[in-house]
Amino acid sequence: MTAEEIYNNLKAKFGDAIVEAKLDALQPWIVVDPNRTKEIALFLRDEPALQFDSMMCLSGVDYNGGKLGIVYHLFSMVHKHKIVLKAHCTKENPHIQSVSSVWGTANWHEREVFDMYGVVIDEHPDLRRILLPYDWEGHPLRKDYKVPEFYNGMKVPY
Amino acid sequence: MGLLDQRFENGNVFITSLENLLNWARLSSLYQMQFGLACCAIEMMAASASDFDIMRFGIIPRATPRQADVMFVAGTVTLKMASRIKRLYDQMAEPRYVISMGSCANCGGPYWEHGYHVLKGVDRVIPVDVFVPGCPPRPEALLEGIIKLQEKVRKESVVKKSA
Numbered sequence A: 001m002t003a004e005e006i007y008n009n010l011k012a013k014f015g016d017a018i019v020e021a022k023l024d025a026l027q028p029w030i031v032v033d034p035n036r037t038k039e040i041a042l043f044l045r046d047e048p049a050l051q052f053d054s055m056m057c058l059s060g061v062d063y064n065g066g067k068l069g070i071v072y073h074l075f076s077m078v079h080k081h082k083i084v085l086k087a088h089c090t091k092e093n094p095h096i097q098s099v100s101s102v103w104g105t106a107n108w109h110e111r112e113v114f115d116m117y118g119v120v121i122d123e124h125p126d127l128r129r130i131l132l133p134y135d136w137e138g139h140p141l142r143k144d145y146k147v148p149e150f151y152n153g154m155k156v157p158y
Numbered sequence B: 001m002g003l004l005d006q007r008f009e010n011g012n013v014f015i016t017s018l019e020n021l022l023n024w025a026r027l028s029s030l031y032q033m034q035f036g037l038a039c040c041a042i043e044m045m046a047a048s049a050s051d052f053d054i055m056r057f058g059i060i061p062r063a064t065p066r067q068a069d070v071m072f073v074a075g076t077v078t079l080k081m082a083s084r085i086k087r088l089y090d091q092m093a094e095p096r097y098v099i100s101m102g103s104c105a106n107c108g109g110p111y112w113e114h115g116y117h118v119l120k121g122v123d124r125v126i127p128v129d130v131f132v133p134g135c136p137p138r139p140e141a142l143l144e145g146i147i148k149l150q151e152k153v154r155k156e157s158v159v160k161k162s163a
């Protein structure tokens, strides 16, 4: 199925929750409502014509200017088609719904996004830091992150 | 026949100072704390494998700090790992030695500027006896570091701690 058809499918089903799309890109992407990612993901996975049964990658992004986001790369083993899903949020209200109940792979990736970007993943079963120590302050991959002077009595800068 | 063999053969008696004997025993059986941290650990493993055969220096990996004499800090020391390394070092029995292997453990290596998560030199948390430079150091360089450490141990004194 082409990106166009996938987009039309989603638009017909979810209407307003499909915010924006760029379908002539090298990897066509669709921006969706950050509070409805779960049901959209479920539809993408379970609809017989779509069957996105594999989530290849889930990454966090800081777009600068207070905008954060998650990018989902999806693939269907059955139909061999791909699509990129995006969800955006702001630094003031960094909330995106979890898709880990749809694709198990998402679980740790979402924890990493939380760890590195401070995006709170709503409805995540186990939202803890995954790489950094639990007592770490701040989210280092944000563009405005400042390296701390000390961590637990150890000097950090060179 | 080497000198040592002859000395043993002539009536099984040889005379040395206690200090020499102790130092010789220590430097010939530097048991290694078995752990590795990053890419440098691969070179450390290569040094342990048959080509370089680290065991001919009496280095045997031990899986517990209680039985180890020397700790190779082989790789990137993250801040999260640093407190664990400190604890492992504290658990080793004295006399204990540390070889810092590779640029990361020496000074932060490639992470010196943007590595918010990397300790810029393991000597910020534990004392280091020998620094082995390189990214990663070749196994020969690690062997050189071990020989340097052995030289250091050979000069130690029972009454006065050298370091």
Ligand code: SF4
Pocket (backbone or CB within 6 Å): B038, B039, B040, B041, B074, B075, B076, B101, B102, B103, B104, B105, B109, B110, B134, B135, B136, B137
């Ligand atoms: S010094 Fe180089 S090879 Fe060694 S751990 Fe650091 S980056 Fe890896």
